[in-house]
Amino acid sequence: DAATAPAPVAAVSQYACQRRTTTENNNKIFTDAFEVLAEFYEFNEVEGPCLAFRRAASVLKSLAWSVRRLGATEGLPCLGERSKSVMEEILQSGRSFEVEKILSDERYQTLKLFTSVFGVGPKTAEKWYRRGLRSFSDILAEPSIHLNRMQQSGFRHYGDISRAVSRAEARALGNIIDEAVRAITADGAAALTGGFRRGKEFGHDVDFIVTTPEVGREDRLLTDIIESLKQQGILLYCDYQASTFDQSKLPSHKFEAMDHFAKCFLILRLDCSRVDGGLNSVEGDSRGWRAVRVDLVSPPVDRYAFTLLGWTGSRQFERDLRRFARSERRMLLDNHALYDKTKKEFLAATTEEDIFAHLGLEYIEPWQRNA
Ligand code: ATP
Ligand code: MN
Ligand code: MN
Numbered sequence: 001d002a003a004t005a006p007a008p009v010a011a012v013s014q015y016a017c018q019r020r021t022t023t024e025n026n027n028k029i030f031t032d033a034f035e036v037l038a039e040f041y042e043f044n045e046v047e048g049p050c051l052a053f054r055r056a057a058s059v060l061k062s063l064a065w066s067v068r069r070l071g072a073t074e075g076l077p078c079l080g081e082r083s084k085s086v087m088e089e090i091l092q093s094g095r096s097f098e099v100e101k102i103l104s105d106e107r108y109q110t111l112k113l114f115t116s117v118f119g120v121g122p123k124t125a126e127k128w129y130r131r132g133l134r135s136f137s138d139i140l141a142e143p144s145i146h147l148n149r150m151q152q153s154g155f156r157h158y159g160d161i162s163r164a165v166s167r168a169e170a171r172a173l174g175n176i177i178d179e180a181v182r183a184i185t186a187d188g189a190a191a192l193t194g195g196f197r198r199g200k201e202f203g204h205d206v207d208f209i210v211t212t213p214e215v216g217r218e219d220r221l222l223t224d225i226i227e228s229l230k231q232q233g234i235l236l237y238c239d240y241q242a243s244t245f246d247q248s249k250l251p252s253h254k255f256e257a258m259d260h261f262a263k264c265f266l267i268l269r270l271d272c273s274r275v276d277g278g279l280n281s282v283e284g285d286s287r288g289w290r291a292v293r294v295d296l297v298s299p300p301v302d303r304y305a306f307t308l309l310g311w312t313g314s315r316q317f318e319r320d321l322r323r324f325a326r327s328e329r330r331m332l333l334d335n336h337a338l339y340d341k342t343k344k345e346f347l348a349a350t351t352e353e354d355i356f357a358h359l360g361l362e363y364i365e366p367w368q369r370n371a
Pocket of ligand 3: 194205206207295
Protein backbone atom coordinates (compact mmCIF):
# COMPACT_ATOMS: atom_id res chain seq x y z
CA ASP A 1 0.00 0.00 0.00
CA ALA A 2 1.09 3.54 -0.77
CA ALA A 3 1.20 4.62 2.87
CA THR A 4 3.95 2.25 3.95
CA ALA A 5 6.48 2.61 1.13
CA PRO A 6 7.63 5.99 -0.15
CA ALA A 7 6.81 6.80 -3.77
CA PRO A 8 10.05 6.67 -5.77
CA VAL A 9 12.64 4.91 -3.61
CA ALA A 10 15.99 6.62 -4.10
CA ALA A 11 18.71 4.07 -4.75
CA VAL A 12 20.19 2.89 -1.47
CA SER A 13 23.93 2.29 -1.57
CA GLN A 14 25.42 -1.05 -0.51
CA TYR A 15 27.99 1.00 1.46
CA ALA A 16 27.02 2.40 4.88
CA CYS A 17 29.33 5.37 4.24
CA GLN A 18 26.99 6.43 1.40
CA ARG A 19 23.89 6.25 3.59
CA ARG A 20 22.68 8.57 6.36
CA THR A 21 21.70 6.55 9.40
CA THR A 22 20.43 8.33 12.51
CA THR A 23 19.75 6.72 15.89
CA GLU A 24 16.10 6.44 14.93
CA ASN A 25 15.60 2.87 13.78
CA ASN A 26 12.27 2.27 12.05
CA ASN A 27 12.90 -1.43 11.55
CA LYS A 28 13.98 -2.59 14.97
CA ILE A 29 11.88 -5.78 14.91
CA PHE A 30 13.97 -6.99 11.96
CA THR A 31 17.38 -5.59 12.94
CA ASP A 32 17.13 -7.09 16.45
CA ALA A 33 16.50 -10.49 14.88
CA PHE A 34 19.40 -10.06 12.42
CA GLU A 35 21.70 -9.06 15.29
CA VAL A 36 20.92 -12.32 17.13
CA LEU A 37 21.62 -14.32 13.97
CA ALA A 38 24.87 -12.41 13.31
CA GLU A 39 26.02 -13.01 16.86
CA PHE A 40 25.15 -16.70 16.63
CA TYR A 41 27.42 -17.03 13.58
CA GLU A 42 30.10 -14.93 15.24
CA PHE A 43 30.12 -17.33 18.21
CA ASN A 44 30.51 -20.20 15.74
CA GLU A 45 33.21 -18.34 13.82
CA VAL A 46 31.30 -18.41 10.55
CA GLU A 47 32.14 -15.05 9.04
CA GLY A 48 30.07 -15.02 5.83
CA PRO A 49 26.53 -15.18 7.22
CA CYS A 50 27.57 -13.06 10.21
CA LEU A 51 28.61 -10.16 7.98
CA ALA A 52 25.62 -10.72 5.68
CA PHE A 53 23.15 -10.30 8.56
CA ARG A 54 25.04 -7.25 9.87
CA ARG A 55 24.92 -5.64 6.43
CA ALA A 56 21.24 -6.44 6.05
CA ALA A 57 20.50 -4.90 9.46
CA SER A 58 22.52 -1.83 8.57
CA VAL A 59 20.56 -1.23 5.34
CA LEU A 60 17.24 -1.47 7.21
CA LYS A 61 18.49 0.94 9.90
CA SER A 62 19.10 3.59 7.23
CA LEU A 63 15.49 3.59 6.01
CA ALA A 64 13.26 6.53 6.98
CA TRP A 65 10.28 4.16 6.81
CA SER A 66 9.21 0.84 8.30
CA VAL A 67 9.04 -2.23 6.12
CA ARG A 68 5.41 -3.43 6.27
CA ARG A 69 5.47 -5.89 3.38
CA LEU A 70 8.32 -7.73 1.75
CA GLY A 71 7.60 -6.27 -1.68
CA ALA A 72 8.74 -2.87 -0.37
CA THR A 73 12.31 -4.15 0.03
CA GLU A 74 12.72 -4.70 -3.69
CA GLY A 75 15.82 -2.94 -4.97
CA LEU A 76 17.40 -2.65 -1.53
CA PRO A 77 21.00 -3.93 -1.42
CA CYS A 78 22.39 -6.57 0.96
CA LEU A 79 19.07 -8.32 1.60
CA GLY A 80 19.56 -11.95 0.58
CA GLU A 81 17.20 -14.89 0.51
CA ARG A 82 17.83 -15.76 4.15
CA SER A 83 17.32 -12.22 5.44
CA LYS A 84 14.14 -11.92 3.44
CA SER A 85 12.72 -15.19 4.72
CA VAL A 86 13.38 -14.09 8.31
CA MET A 87 11.61 -10.80 7.55
CA GLU A 88 8.71 -12.61 5.93
CA GLU A 89 8.24 -14.76 9.01
CA ILE A 90 8.34 -11.71 11.30
CA LEU A 91 5.86 -9.86 9.09
CA GLN A 92 3.48 -12.80 9.17
CA SER A 93 3.74 -13.98 12.76
CA GLY A 94 5.60 -11.25 14.61
CA ARG A 95 8.49 -13.60 15.36
CA SER A 96 11.19 -15.73 13.79
CA PHE A 97 11.37 -19.40 14.70
CA GLU A 98 15.09 -19.50 13.94
CA VAL A 99 15.84 -16.54 16.20
CA GLU A 100 13.77 -17.97 19.04
CA LYS A 101 15.58 -21.27 18.72
CA ILE A 102 18.94 -19.47 19.06
CA LEU A 103 17.74 -17.39 22.00
CA SER A 104 16.75 -20.53 23.88
CA ASP A 105 19.96 -22.38 22.97
CA GLU A 106 22.13 -23.09 26.01
CA ARG A 107 25.43 -22.53 24.21
CA TYR A 108 24.30 -19.17 22.79
CA GLN A 109 22.96 -18.04 26.16
CA THR A 110 26.15 -19.04 27.95
CA LEU A 111 28.51 -17.39 25.45
CA LYS A 112 26.36 -14.27 25.52
CA LEU A 113 26.57 -14.20 29.33
CA PHE A 114 30.32 -14.84 29.49
CA THR A 115 31.23 -12.30 26.78
CA SER A 116 29.25 -9.67 28.69
CA VAL A 117 32.12 -9.59 31.17
CA PHE A 118 34.79 -6.93 30.48
CA GLY A 119 37.92 -8.79 29.34
CA VAL A 120 36.15 -11.95 28.19
CA GLY A 121 36.06 -12.49 24.42
CA PRO A 122 34.43 -15.26 22.38
CA LYS A 123 37.55 -17.46 22.60
CA THR A 124 37.67 -17.49 26.40
CA ALA A 125 33.89 -17.84 26.66
CA GLU A 126 34.01 -20.85 24.35
CA LYS A 127 36.81 -22.44 26.38
CA TRP A 128 34.82 -22.07 29.60
CA TYR A 129 31.69 -23.40 27.94
CA ARG A 130 33.51 -26.50 26.69
CA ARG A 131 34.69 -27.16 30.23
CA GLY A 132 31.07 -27.40 31.28
CA LEU A 133 30.85 -24.00 32.99
CA ARG A 134 27.48 -22.30 32.63
CA SER A 135 27.26 -19.46 35.15
CA PHE A 136 29.43 -16.82 36.83
CA SER A 137 29.37 -18.81 40.04
CA ASP A 138 30.63 -21.87 38.10
CA ILE A 139 33.58 -19.80 36.87
CA LEU A 140 34.37 -18.17 40.19
CA ALA A 141 34.15 -21.54 41.98
CA GLU A 142 36.50 -23.30 39.53
CA PRO A 143 39.95 -23.35 41.16
CA SER A 144 41.85 -24.17 37.95
CA ILE A 145 40.63 -21.03 36.18
CA HIS A 146 42.99 -18.12 36.28
CA LEU A 147 41.31 -14.80 35.64
CA ASN A 148 43.57 -12.06 34.30
CA ARG A 149 43.51 -8.59 35.86
CA MET A 150 41.04 -7.26 33.30
CA GLN A 151 38.59 -10.13 33.90
CA GLN A 152 38.93 -9.77 37.67
CA SER A 153 37.88 -6.12 37.34
CA GLY A 154 35.15 -7.17 34.94
CA PHE A 155 33.62 -9.43 37.58
CA ARG A 156 34.22 -6.99 40.44
CA HIS A 157 32.38 -4.15 38.67
CA TYR A 158 30.00 -6.29 36.64
CA GLY A 159 26.78 -4.72 37.96
CA ASP A 160 27.91 -1.17 37.27
CA ILE A 161 29.61 -1.59 33.91
CA SER A 162 26.89 -3.75 32.41
CA ARG A 163 24.45 -0.92 33.11
CA ALA A 164 24.20 1.67 30.33
CA VAL A 165 26.06 4.97 30.65
CA SER A 166 23.83 8.02 30.22
CA ARG A 167 24.59 11.18 28.29
CA ALA A 168 24.72 13.16 31.56
CA GLU A 169 27.30 10.69 32.90
CA ALA A 170 29.30 10.95 29.66
CA ARG A 171 29.28 14.75 30.06
CA ALA A 172 30.48 14.50 33.65
CA LEU A 173 33.32 12.22 32.57
CA GLY A 174 34.13 14.67 29.78
CA ASN A 175 34.61 17.36 32.42
CA ILE A 176 36.87 15.10 34.46
CA ILE A 177 39.08 14.22 31.48
CA ASP A 178 39.08 17.84 30.29
CA GLU A 179 40.20 19.12 33.70
CA ALA A 180 42.94 16.50 33.85
CA VAL A 181 44.24 17.48 30.41
CA ARG A 182 44.18 21.19 31.18
CA ALA A 183 46.04 20.70 34.43
CA ILE A 184 48.81 18.99 32.45
CA THR A 185 49.02 21.32 29.48
CA ALA A 186 47.07 24.47 28.65
CA ASP A 187 46.99 23.68 24.94
CA GLY A 188 45.81 20.07 25.29
CA ALA A 189 42.29 19.00 24.45
CA ALA A 190 39.86 16.12 24.97
CA ALA A 191 37.15 15.32 22.45
CA LEU A 192 34.18 13.03 22.91
CA THR A 193 34.02 10.28 20.29
CA GLY A 194 32.36 6.84 19.91
CA GLY A 195 28.60 6.36 20.23
CA PHE A 196 27.97 9.55 22.19
CA ARG A 197 29.46 11.61 19.36
CA ARG A 198 26.96 9.88 17.08
CA GLY A 199 24.18 11.22 19.29
CA LYS A 200 23.35 8.04 21.16
CA GLU A 201 21.52 8.56 24.47
CA PHE A 202 23.23 5.59 26.13
CA GLY A 203 26.52 3.77 25.70
CA HIS A 204 28.45 0.82 27.07
CA ASP A 205 31.43 3.11 27.71
CA VAL A 206 32.62 6.66 27.01
CA ASP A 207 35.34 7.24 24.39
CA PHE A 208 37.68 10.24 24.21
CA ILE A 209 40.54 11.36 22.00
CA VAL A 210 43.13 13.41 23.84
CA THR A 211 45.67 15.52 21.98
CA THR A 212 48.44 17.99 22.34
CA PRO A 213 49.57 20.21 19.44
CA GLU A 214 53.14 19.09 20.04
CA VAL A 215 53.85 15.94 17.97
CA GLY A 216 55.76 13.41 20.05
CA ARG A 217 54.28 14.47 23.38
CA GLU A 218 51.05 12.44 23.07
CA ASP A 219 52.26 9.28 24.88
CA ARG A 220 53.35 11.35 27.84
CA LEU A 221 50.04 13.23 27.87
CA LEU A 222 48.17 9.96 28.29
CA THR A 223 50.36 8.63 31.09
CA ASP A 224 50.06 12.02 32.85
CA ILE A 225 46.26 11.84 32.62
CA ILE A 226 46.31 8.34 34.10
CA GLU A 227 48.52 9.58 36.94
CA SER A 228 46.10 12.44 37.60
CA LEU A 229 43.11 10.08 37.74
CA LYS A 230 45.02 7.90 40.16
CA GLN A 231 45.84 10.92 42.35
CA GLN A 232 42.16 11.83 42.42
CA GLY A 233 41.39 8.33 43.69
CA ILE A 234 39.00 7.54 40.82
CA LEU A 235 41.09 5.07 38.83
CA LEU A 236 39.57 1.62 39.45
CA TYR A 237 41.26 -0.19 36.56
CA CYS A 238 43.80 0.78 33.90
CA ASP A 239 45.10 -1.12 30.90
CA TYR A 240 47.61 1.23 29.26
CA GLN A 241 49.07 0.41 25.85
CA ALA A 242 52.00 2.49 24.68
CA SER A 243 52.17 3.59 21.05
CA THR A 244 53.54 1.18 18.46
CA PHE A 245 52.69 3.57 15.64
CA ASP A 246 55.02 3.49 12.63
CA GLN A 247 54.22 6.22 10.12
CA SER A 248 55.99 4.48 7.25
CA LYS A 249 53.59 1.52 7.37
CA LEU A 250 50.69 1.32 4.91
CA PRO A 251 47.17 1.35 6.38
CA SER A 252 46.09 -2.07 7.58
CA HIS A 253 43.93 -4.39 5.47
CA LYS A 254 42.45 -6.00 8.51
CA PHE A 255 39.56 -4.09 10.02
CA GLU A 256 39.46 -5.80 13.37
CA ALA A 257 43.12 -5.01 14.08
CA MET A 258 43.40 -2.31 16.71
CA ASP A 259 45.18 0.91 15.91
CA HIS A 260 48.71 1.52 17.11
CA PHE A 261 48.30 4.78 19.01
CA ALA A 262 48.83 5.13 22.73
CA LYS A 263 45.56 4.23 24.41
CA CYS A 264 44.06 3.01 27.62
CA PHE A 265 41.00 1.05 28.65
CA LEU A 266 39.84 2.28 32.04
CA ILE A 267 37.26 1.78 34.72
CA LEU A 268 36.64 5.04 36.57
CA ARG A 269 34.75 5.86 39.70
CA LEU A 270 32.11 8.47 38.90
CA ASP A 271 30.69 10.32 41.87
CA CYS A 272 27.01 11.17 41.93
CA SER A 273 27.77 14.78 42.83
CA ARG A 274 29.48 15.31 39.45
CA VAL A 275 26.45 14.23 37.41
CA ASP A 276 23.49 16.52 36.65
CA GLY A 277 20.35 14.66 37.65
CA GLY A 278 22.25 11.86 39.39
CA LEU A 279 23.57 8.50 38.29
CA ASN A 280 21.91 6.10 35.89
CA SER A 281 21.73 3.40 38.53
CA VAL A 282 19.49 2.66 41.46
CA GLU A 283 22.12 1.02 43.61
CA GLY A 284 24.78 3.57 42.59
CA ASP A 285 22.66 6.45 43.81
CA SER A 286 22.49 5.13 47.34
CA ARG A 287 26.22 4.36 47.32
CA GLY A 288 26.95 7.79 45.87
CA TRP A 289 29.05 6.56 42.94
CA ARG A 290 29.20 4.06 40.11
CA ALA A 291 31.95 2.45 38.04
CA VAL A 292 32.12 3.40 34.32
CA ARG A 293 34.18 2.11 31.40
CA VAL A 294 36.21 4.82 29.68
CA ASP A 295 38.52 4.56 26.64
CA LEU A 296 41.18 7.15 25.86
CA VAL A 297 43.31 7.28 22.71
CA SER A 298 46.13 9.72 22.10
CA PRO A 299 47.27 10.04 18.47
CA PRO A 300 49.93 12.45 17.19
CA VAL A 301 48.04 15.61 16.25
CA ASP A 302 48.68 15.20 12.50
CA ARG A 303 46.69 11.93 12.66
CA TYR A 304 43.83 13.44 14.65
CA ALA A 305 41.26 13.44 11.81
CA PHE A 306 41.89 9.75 10.99
CA THR A 307 41.56 8.80 14.64
CA LEU A 308 38.40 10.85 15.09
CA LEU A 309 36.84 9.23 12.02
CA GLY A 310 37.95 5.76 13.13
CA TRP A 311 36.79 6.03 16.73
CA THR A 312 33.46 7.68 16.00
CA GLY A 313 32.13 4.47 14.45
CA SER A 314 29.76 2.82 14.11
CA ARG A 315 31.67 -0.39 13.49
CA GLN A 316 29.58 -1.08 10.39
CA PHE A 317 30.17 2.46 9.13
CA GLU A 318 33.95 1.98 9.61
CA ARG A 319 33.92 -1.40 7.91
CA ASP A 320 32.18 0.02 4.88
CA LEU A 321 34.36 3.14 4.73
CA ARG A 322 37.41 0.88 4.40
CA ARG A 323 35.71 -1.49 1.99
CA PHE A 324 34.58 1.48 -0.13
CA ALA A 325 38.09 2.97 -0.12
CA ARG A 326 39.66 -0.30 -1.20
CA SER A 327 37.10 -1.55 -3.70
CA GLU A 328 35.91 1.70 -5.25
CA ARG A 329 38.97 3.95 -4.96
CA ARG A 330 42.02 1.68 -4.72
CA MET A 331 42.85 3.38 -1.42
CA LEU A 332 43.73 2.04 2.00
CA LEU A 333 42.15 3.67 5.03
CA ASP A 334 42.61 2.98 8.73
CA ASN A 335 42.75 4.99 11.98
CA HIS A 336 46.25 6.24 11.12
CA ALA A 337 46.26 7.25 7.48
CA LEU A 338 44.82 7.17 3.96
CA TYR A 339 46.98 5.77 1.16
CA ASP A 340 46.31 6.04 -2.56
CA LYS A 341 47.58 2.85 -4.23
CA THR A 342 47.35 4.35 -7.72
CA LYS A 343 49.39 7.44 -6.93
CA LYS A 344 51.45 5.51 -4.39
CA GLU A 345 51.17 8.30 -1.84
CA PHE A 346 49.68 9.13 1.54
CA LEU A 347 46.87 11.70 1.58
CA ALA A 348 47.02 14.11 4.49
CA ALA A 349 43.94 15.37 6.34
CA THR A 350 43.29 17.81 9.15
CA THR A 351 39.53 17.29 9.30
CA GLU A 352 37.10 14.45 8.69
CA GLU A 353 35.72 16.48 5.77
CA ASP A 354 39.18 16.23 4.13
CA ILE A 355 39.04 12.44 4.33
CA PHE A 356 35.55 12.18 2.86
CA ALA A 357 36.70 14.57 0.08
CA HIS A 358 39.80 12.46 -0.69
CA LEU A 359 37.49 9.44 -0.97
CA GLY A 360 35.07 11.30 -3.22
CA LEU A 361 32.28 10.82 -0.70
CA GLU A 362 29.63 13.26 0.43
CA TYR A 363 30.28 14.28 4.01
CA ILE A 364 28.25 12.29 6.52
CA GLU A 365 27.71 13.96 9.90
CA PRO A 366 28.63 11.93 13.01
CA TRP A 367 24.96 11.61 13.98
CA GLN A 368 24.29 10.09 10.54
CA ARG A 369 26.85 7.31 11.04
CA ASN A 370 24.72 4.99 13.18
CA ALA A 371 24.89 2.29 10.54
P1 ATP B 1 28.94 1.94 22.68
O1 ATP B 1 27.92 2.98 22.92
O2 ATP B 1 28.43 0.57 22.88
O3 ATP B 1 30.21 2.19 23.40
P2 ATP B 1 30.51 2.61 20.40
O4 ATP B 1 30.19 2.78 18.96
O5 ATP B 1 31.04 3.80 21.11
O6 ATP B 1 29.23 2.05 21.10
P3 ATP B 1 32.99 1.27 21.08
O7 ATP B 1 33.23 -0.20 21.25
O8 ATP B 1 33.19 2.10 22.28
O9 ATP B 1 31.51 1.38 20.50
O10 ATP B 1 33.92 1.73 19.91
C1 ATP B 1 33.91 3.05 19.41
C2 ATP B 1 34.68 3.12 18.13
O11 ATP B 1 36.06 2.96 18.39
C3 ATP B 1 34.31 2.02 17.12
O12 ATP B 1 34.22 2.59 15.84
C4 ATP B 1 35.46 1.05 17.18
O13 ATP B 1 35.69 0.49 15.91
C5 ATP B 1 36.60 1.92 17.64
N1 ATP B 1 37.51 1.22 18.52
C6 ATP B 1 37.23 0.70 19.71
N2 ATP B 1 38.31 0.18 20.28
C7 ATP B 1 39.32 0.36 19.39
C8 ATP B 1 40.69 0.07 19.36
N3 ATP B 1 41.27 -0.53 20.37
N4 ATP B 1 41.41 0.44 18.31
C9 ATP B 1 40.80 1.06 17.28
N5 ATP B 1 39.53 1.38 17.24
C10 ATP B 1 38.80 1.04 18.26
MN1 MN C 1 31.83 3.58 23.07
MN1 MN D 1 35.09 2.11 23.52
